[in-house]
Amino acid sequence: MASKSIYTVVAIAGIAVASGAAWWLQKPRQAEGTDAAATPTAPGPGRGKGAGTPSAAGGPGRAPAVEVARVETMRITDDAQAVGSLRSRxxxxxxxxxxxxxxxxxxxxxxxxxxxxxLVQLDDELPMALVKQAEAEVSIARANHRRNRELVEEKFIAQRAVDESAANLQVADAKLALARATLARLKILAPFDGVAGIRSINVGDYLKDGADIVNIEDLDALYVDFRLPERFQTKVKPGQTALLDVDALPGQRFSAMIQAIDPLVDANGRSVGIRGCVDNRHLKLRPGMFARITPVFGVREDARMIPEEAIVPQSGRQFVYRLVDGPDQDTRIAQRVEVKVGVRQQGKVEVTQGLGAGDTVVTAGQQRILKDGTPVRVLDVSGRSGQPAAAAAGGPPAATAAAPELVPNSRGNPCSVASGAPGGRSAPATRPVQGG
Structure with a gap:
């Protein structure tokens, strides 16, 4: 038992000695690491304060970099977008x-x-006979009336007989007019110049009154009916031009003339109805086609345009940063300028006041400009965007997709003819069809 106690004491003492030695050996290394972390690294030659931190890689004294674009002068149109359907004039x-x-x-x-x-002739044998009968009755009534007038002058008959013969003559004339009108209604005539549709009758068919025969369409001019929001009612006027794009004819654009504006504004959609007229003597368009309409309210040849990214809205006002020459060749001065904007088109916005043609404005990096008059550096984005540097600085824009081809109007636009008047050329009469 005494030997076991001695072994236990020796084991405990050995463990204590080993633990103390390990603690003693590790204590100087921890202190050295702590001192090294607490001691700041001395700035090397050519380094300023905080030069080793990533946030100060550009240095606090270096001007911020921005992207720019020039104010372009281009032709723009003040227009709107709508959809509608084509219908025959x-x-x-x-x-x-x-x-x-x-x-x-x-x-x-x-x-x-x-x-x-x-166009169509119905059987007229019986009405023709009725007309001849009425003509005979008129002849007899006229002869009786003439004889009675002669007799009344000689005092052989009373005036009453003359009045009765005159009334009989009027009745006979009315019967003749009725028979002729019935005969005329057996001839189906074209009411205006146009193109016949597909007939639904054949020779020998018996038609009741009101049965469909064929449709006639005046295709020399087509109407396009569309609607615009009520805010455009002060801009749209008769005689203005509207451009038409038809899904059935991609790549072609047609011109329409606005003819009428509905005086009533729809209370449900708050929109106003508009009717335009399209010259269709080339017969490319058909009634019932779906059309996309772009009414043009005005055209400006020298509008000043800048990218939308250049606009900095603040408190309901619009600002841009315009760049002017700086102290050296690589530095520009950013000036905060309030502008008035107009039409927006395809990522660009019109500037009506505040900038001149050729001015340079900041399009990216406005948040780096802390105050008005801050020096900035112009960043060359040619390598990043894949476009030449001249385009980034407001040079000629890159080539875009070709615009739709505008189909010209022919001479003597039929849309200038009063509504409902016959227009266009007509073909000579065709030969009759005797069979179904």
Missing amino acids: QSVVLRPEVSGRVTQINFRDADRVRRGQL
Whole structure:
């Protein structure tokens, strides 16, 4: 038992001695590391205060770098965007006013027809006989009335007989007019110059009054109806131009003339209805097409434009930083200038007041300009953006996608003709179709 106690004491004493030695050996190294961390690194030659920190890599005395662009002078249009549908200037579905059997069709599908051209003839044998009967009755009534006037002058009959014969003559004339009107209604005529649609009848068909025969469309001019918000009602006026883009004809643009403005503003959408007219004698457009309309309110040839990024809004006002010459070649001075803006188009904004053509403005890095008159450096972004440096500084812009081709109007624009008046050229009458 005594030997076990001795072993235990010796083990405890050995552990204590080993722990103390380890603590003693590690204490100088920790102190040395602590002193080295607490001692600041002395600035080397050519270094200023805080030069070793990443935040001061550019140095506090170096001017901040900014991106710039020049004020461009370009032609802009004051316009709006809308959608609408095309419709014929004149359109009608021919229907008979009286019943009858079709005996003749004088047109083919999609033929051009002229005003007053006979298109469909219904059976007129019975109405023709009624007309002849009415003409005979008129002849008899006229002869009786003439004889009665001669007899009344000789005092052989009373005046009452003359009055009755005059009334009979008027009745006979009315019957003749009715028979002729019924006969005329058996001839279906073209009401205006246009293009016939696809007929739905054949020779021999019996048509009731009101049955559809064929549609006639005046395609020389088309109407485009669209709506604009009520804020544009003071800008849009009859005679202005509107540009049309049709999805069915990509790459082509058409010109329309605004003809009428609805005096009533829609209370539901707060919009005003507008009607334009398109010259369509080239027959590229069809009624019912969907169109995108761009009404043009005005054109400015020398508008001053800058990138939208240059605008710094503050308290409801618009500012830009304009650069002027600095103390050296690489440094410019930033001046804070209040501007008035106008139309915005494709990432650019018009400046109506505050800048002149050729001025240089800051487009990126405004947050680095702490106060008015701060020196700045112009950053060359040619390598980063992939565009030449001249373009970044406001030079000629890079090539953009080609604009849609504008289809010119022909001479004698039919849209200048009064609404509802016949216009355009008409083809000669076609040969009659005897078969279905």
